[in-house]
Amino acid sequence: MSEENDALAQRSWELAIHHDPDVLEGAYATSSVWNEPDQDVQGVEEAKRYDSTRLSAFPNLSVTVDEIIAERDKVVSPWTVH
Numbered sequence: 001m002s003e004e005n006d007a008l009a010q011r012s013w014e015l016a017i018h019h020d021p022d023v024l025e026g027a028y029a030t031s032s033v034w035n036e037p038d039q040d041v042q043g044v045e046e047a048k049r050y051d052s053t054r055l056s057a058f059p060n061l062s063v064t065v066d067e068i069i070a071e072r073d074k075v076v077s078p079w080t081v082h
Contacts (some may be wrong), residue, residue: 004071009077016063016079019055021048 014056034041034050038042041050055061062082069076 001073003072005073005075006068007072009068009075013063013065013077015051015077017058017065019051019061021051024048024051 008027011023012027014020017077024047028044028047030044032043034047036050041047053054058064060082064082066078066080
């Protein structure tokens with residue numbers, strides 16, 4: 001399970017790193033919820049719109065995943081944003 005979760009975590013970061021909204025469909029459940037400070041982003045389509053708005057506000061946004069640690073059914077991925 002650790003290897004599967006590691007791969008899923010890596011795919012989930014593709015949106016932030018490469019600004020590829022299509023990755024959301026393969027990495028997130030359609031019923032997923034992102035708990036953002038100002039709102040809950042519900043579902044893949046809303047997540048695509050949210051990310052598009054964020055990139056409009058911060059066009060030079062750069063995300064680096066420092067590492068991905070997967071053990072059993074848990075994954076931790078510290079990251080840095082510029």
